[in-house]
Every structure is written in structure tokens, then in C-alpha cells.
Amino acid sequence: MSPASSPDLDYIWFMEGTLPPESSYDNQTDEDPSEDEEEDDDDDEEWSNVEEDDDNDDDGGDEKPTAKMKLVVVLSALLLLSLAAVSSAEEFDFFYLVQQWPGSFCDTKTGCCFPDTGKPATDFSIHGMWPNYAKCKTQGELDGVIEMVTKGKKKCWPEFCNSEPLQLWEIKDLVKELDANWPTLACKGGKSIEFWSHEWEKHGTCSDLGQHGYFAAALGLKARHNLTAVLADTGIVPSDSETYSLSSINDAIKEGTGFAAKLECNRGVAGEVQLYQVYQCVDRSGENLIDCPVPVQGNCKNRVQLPAF
Template sequence: LVAGVADFDFFYLVQQWPGSFCDTQTGCCFPDTGKPAPEFGIHGLWPNYAKCRAAGPELVEDVAMVVDGTTAAVDAVERRQKCWPENCDDRNPLKPWEIKDLVAELDANWPTLSCKSGRSMEFWSYEWKKHGTCSGMGQHEYFAAALELKKRHSLAAILADAGVVPSDNESYFLSSIRDAIAGATGAVPNLECNRDASGETQLFQVYQCVDRSAKKLVDCQLPMQGKCRDRVKLPTF
């Protein structure tokens, strides 16, 4: 067994709001399959450790030790605690034919918005290599699991039911967004925000916590410094 494989506590199913990916200073590009629907799209299904509260793959337990001197710094580095496993098997790249029957669904639900290439397959390959190889699942199983989880709830519909509709001038209470998703899915999510080109805070990604079997949504236990404010926007797409 490769170190790190299947050694984790829960998954994050991360979905991105395309309006908030596209209206930043960097902008976005549509995939070769065309403009995605105005729905949240999958970013990834990420194995995570429960013990870690930092927002990075690695947490230096005692930062004071690092600034303290060379020997101490080495000790501190050795005591680095991983927040999540990644890149668990370099010899297991995504093989497109393994997920051939899922491509249409993936194009609709997991589209790339990056301008690096119009090919969503490259985004899926990247996510498989970085996160999927740590999931303990096979390639087909991993992508099918992410699609199944996403299909269970439409985040855009949940927000619309709570009166949170995409708008270029309205802003919404972050708590009402969290409550709406928790109420409809039965599990408290984490929320991440970013800034639009004029610096306004907007909902960017929703992190839903999923048990190790990748089947059951659970409350997210780790608070996340998601760069949100009390009120956030949800831009149109």
C-alpha cells in the first residue's frame, strides 16, 4: 500500500459557483463543451484528516520553533502535521478510457473554467492525481462517487428556495446560506469566499463533508477560515 492511500478521516466535496470564479480579476474561460449551466460545479472530492485545523496541506505545530534557530527549525519541520494527504500514487495517472461512460455527466457537472486549456479532462486528471489517488478508490469509483454526491442536492436550488438568487447587486447573510444548505442536506457545510474584480466578497465554494465511504454527508467539524464576511454576494453567471 502506498503511504497515504485510504488513510484519512473524511472527504470534502468541493463545489464552485461559476459566477464567482469568472468575475474575479483573473477571469475565466469556458470549456470546449460550451458555457456551463448556472449551477455549482464540482471542484473536487478531497480526502482530509480530522485532526488538522490549518488551511494548508501541512501545519507547523510550533511556529515559534521555526523562527528560533536552525536545529529547532529542523525539529519543527519533522513534527509537521499533515492536514490532508495528496499525490499518493504517481504511477496511477487517470486513464480517460476508465471513465469513458461518465464523460457526458462529468462535462455537465465538473467543467473546467480555467483558461489554461479548454479541456475538462485535464482538470479531472489533476484532481485524480492530487486527491483521487489518496481516496483508496478506483478511478471509475472515485468519479462516480463524486457525481452521485453532487446529484443528491442542487445547491443552486437550495439557495433559491431560501431566497438567495444570483444577483449583481444584492447581498445575503452568510448565515442564511449556511442554514439553508444545512437544513436541506442535513449536514453543516463550510463556505469559502473570494473577491470580485471590484473587491466585493462573494460566495465562491461550498465544502460539504462526507464520511469515509463517500456516501453519507456529515456535519463539517473543522471551522474554516473561508475569507467570507457576514454578508456576501452571489453574482450572476
């Protein structure tokens, strides 16, 4: 299928209560948070000792703040900001690993554009890994915590938990894998790094994995549970003429990965129902698929296509 004009994924809102709407764009840290707290406590003690030494040396005069005192203030402020980011990152229950079928993305009225690295493989590609709540929360439960996106009067997932931008040097060893497994199909310039940046800023900042850990976790899950191979093992392969029962797709995914998944469908240019995205539930470590703590019913019809790409 040839690339076309600008697509828009903002219509990904089909699930009631738990699935977040997603736009078309949507230093490795594996340390125990408790270890971070211990280190922070040590730092606080060290700097408090410095301040006490300065006080003891004070002869009572009105001296101007020293460079060391200013440094203490700056570092203390940075520490508080860091702790705030960590606490906000803990406000979720599980991830959705979301993979999209490129044939279904492109076979729409808006079409698609290939990235500057060329046409992606005929394979499910990563859309994102999104922190989510097992149960939507009321505004009252969240006041004073972090900003949340609203669905009705409840909050069902965190987003944009801090302002930390994606640093390419943090993931430089993953770029080749990301190009192959997490390409952009949006007609927004062909740079997949912009797609990755969007996903990190909107969703990754709400994890506690760090930039490298976040992307490495998603890549690892995709590699260990390859959906294209899982479906092909049961005879479900891309075709512009064949349709497949929804139950056969659900059964294939559950048998091949060990867990049920949510399925999202869209409509092709001719109005046919297509398997578009697969939502797999992942534990907070980002390492393991889990039974979804929310209902897995999607928006697909009884029979769907997996269009060629």
C-alpha cells in the same frame, strides 16, 4: 460574463489548519478491502506452491532462472506496490466535497475561460473531492507512511498518494455528466480532462474508491444535494446587485442538506465579497454527507453576493 485570461486558484488557502491549498486544476472498485486481502493471500499461496515445485524438481545444478520464476518475481513486486498504494489510501478521515460558484470564479481580475464544450450551466460545479484529516498530524506520526503536503510543521491532508494516471476508458460512461458538472474554467486549453486528471492524481489517488468510483461518488453527491436548488428554495439566487446574509446561506444549506458546510468567499473585480466555494464533509465511502469533524467557520463576511453567470 465573457471569458478572460488565465485564472489561478492557488490562493485557496484561507482556512487555518484543515483546508488544503488547491491549484486551478486542481476501474470501479466497491470491493471490501478485506476481500482483497483474502484474494492476495490466495495468490501468495499459489505462487509459493509453484516455487516449491520448482525447488523439488531441481537436481542441484546451477540452472538459469526459468521464465516462470521471473514471472513470480515480477508479480510479487507488483503485488507489493499494489498493497502499498492501498495502505496509503487509507490514511485519511473524511472527504471535503468542494463545489464552486462559476460566477464568482469568473468575476475576478484574472477572469475565466470556458471549456471546449461551451459555457457551463448556471450551477455550482465540482472542484474536487479531497481526502482530509480530522486532526493535523506531526511529521513524526507520518514518517515512513506516505508523502504529505505540509502546513507549517503539521500534515493536514494527503496528496499524490501514488503515480497512477487517470485512464479515460475507466470513466468513459461518466464523461457527459462530468462535462456538465465538473467543467474547467481555467484558461489552460479548455480540456476538462486535464482538470479531472489533476484532481484524480492529487486527491483521488489517496482515496480507496478507484477511478470510476471516485468520480461517480462526487457526481452522485452533487446530484442528491444540489446547492443551487437548495439556495433558490429560500430565495437566494444569482444577482449582481443583491447581497445575502451569511447566516441565511448557512441556514439554507443546513436545512436543505441536513448538514452544515464551510463557506469560502473571494472578492470580485469591484472588491465585493462573493460566495465562491462550499465545502461539504463526506464519509470515507464517498456516499454520505456527515457532520464535519473540524470547525465549519469560513472566511466570509456577514453579507455576500452570489454574482450572475
